[in-house]
Amino acid sequence: MKVHWLTDADAALAEAKTQKKPLLIDFSAAPA
């Protein structure tokens, strides 16, 4: 299953609140 990763923190926080879902933030330094 392909994950649709968000990249804008403010938009992600707003969407999580609207959808009443938790927000997972993946902090990485891995090469793209």
Place this chain on the structure above:
Amino acid sequence: MPLEAHIKEHPKNFHRFDALWTPSVIILDPNGKERFRIEGYLPKDEFRAQLELALARVAFMSKDWKDAERRYTEVLEHYPESKAAPEALYWKGVSLYKGTNDHTVLGELPGQFQEKYPDSEWALKTAAWVH
């Protein structure tokens, strides 16, 4: 809801959410409050178990005792040998107690820990409930 934060592409998010190490995963509740943090690499099953523990914690902190108990039970069922399992057993019991006010639930926990996870630090936390 997944948000990616790469050190080179999104450095401000590291500061904003106090991420000082990679890999790190932070789980926030729908209101944006941090509820769980995983710092450092974990093998796949341990990582999955921690993620399920995180979702259970979100339910617990929102005082949804039934959902929290269900989610902690799922951690125990899916990953009984994981490092997350003793923590799940502890909080499953607490969730059940919170939802029922039945203190006998807590009294059963020390025996369950002795049977399944006697060397866990979570077993120590149930010692006060021995009758």
